Amino acid sequence: MCMKMGIAFLHVAFEYDAQKRNMEAVVCYTKAIDIFLEEIDGKCYNKDKKEKLLQQIEQYKHLVKKVETRMKTLRSCGNSVKEVHIKDDATGYTYDKLFGKYLNEDVKEILIEESYLREKHQLKNLVRFFELSIKSCPECRYIRVVTTKDPNPNSEQVAILNEIRTSLARRNVHLNIVFNNIHDRRIVLSNGYIIISGRGLDIYKKNDSNFGLGVCDYYYRQCKQTDITIMRSSGFT
Template identity: 40%
Template sequence: MSLQVAGNVLLKAVELDNKKRYTEALLYYKEGLQLLLDLLKGDVGDKRTSLRKKAEEYMKRAEEIKQIVENLKQEGTFHEQIHIENNATGYSYEKVFGRFLDEDVEYVEIEDPYIRAYHQCQNFVRFCELLVKKCNKLRTIQLLTTADGTEQQKWLTDVTSSLAHHRIHLNISYSETLHDRQIKLSTGWIIKIGRGLDYFKAPETKFSLGVFETDFRTCHETTIDIFHSNNVRNI
């Protein structure tokens, strides 16, 4: 792994840090630091001292950011915003939600009026797959959406049955007036996406990159707002 690759990752971390997108910045600091540490294990000659110094500086900043995030959470003032531009790529559910999903998540509440059409229900399955993979203590998913006929009912029944095999209960309710789109985690994170889970554009063909790996999918323009509330544990 080259020093340039590590440098590019850490530059991205600093960029996100400056924009106060702290939770994203932490991911890049962690990745970049690991790359630097891997380089230090090899033969880097006279660069060893300077690389070690840089690694210590980035480690210190990463620890400072962790404390900033924790302070903002405790104050109830945490807010990050991500704007996805039209036709942007690299915004899979793993990229958007992954850093908030861990073994502390026991309950997830999803409000999205557009879990109705086939592709929207498929998106919901993708999101559930990520939850199961990342949250090994997850036991309940609450979905609030709008009703749209028997096909939707069948698809969501299949999802319910599949989740039950993982000892996760999917509770579905419907609203005719639902408009808001948000995801709440029992750990306090609240993620609001203007388009809900349906922000991917369709792949060009069924054999194009992006059919399965959604980081390759182009996206519709949307805004993601991330908050934290200590009261969410009580939902």
């Protein structure tokens, strides 16, 4: 049964690899490898069969390295496509206006590196970006968010992120959350565009009124001063 499960993960990994669904491919390759290694440790195979299985596992590990190299290239910046300089208190800058052009049917995966996702308004900004992404990228099935973990034991960060993950799952999108000590803020789209923002997604100021323009439509929301650069990945230049 375990071997059959490993083979099933391997077949899915091959499919994702061919479709350039890199993060998903690595996940499935890794699961298959782990299952195969457990199978070898748990059963008494003869020397020849065990050696053959180990050789196959090494081949699968090589495939993982190839995909990871492709991911690293995708994350590396190439040519600058556009620069946006947002002045303090400026309005008219929705996520759709800033990023909508680059979110399309060619996006199959999204990597978001956002160092601070702790406050509720930051997490709501993440949801707002997800809403745009899911609507604009019908082929996107996997999103990875890398952020720092809030050290406050009373923080709602993990609970809210899990709630967001559940919501995305209803749309057949898997959200992978990775906690790491990072400082960079960037969004990497699998279609070869990289969004670099000095403030990440946290570009909006708090509205002065609970019933004023900008509460619902962020076209009217005042912004913080920030610079945003759209890059083309070196793998696509």
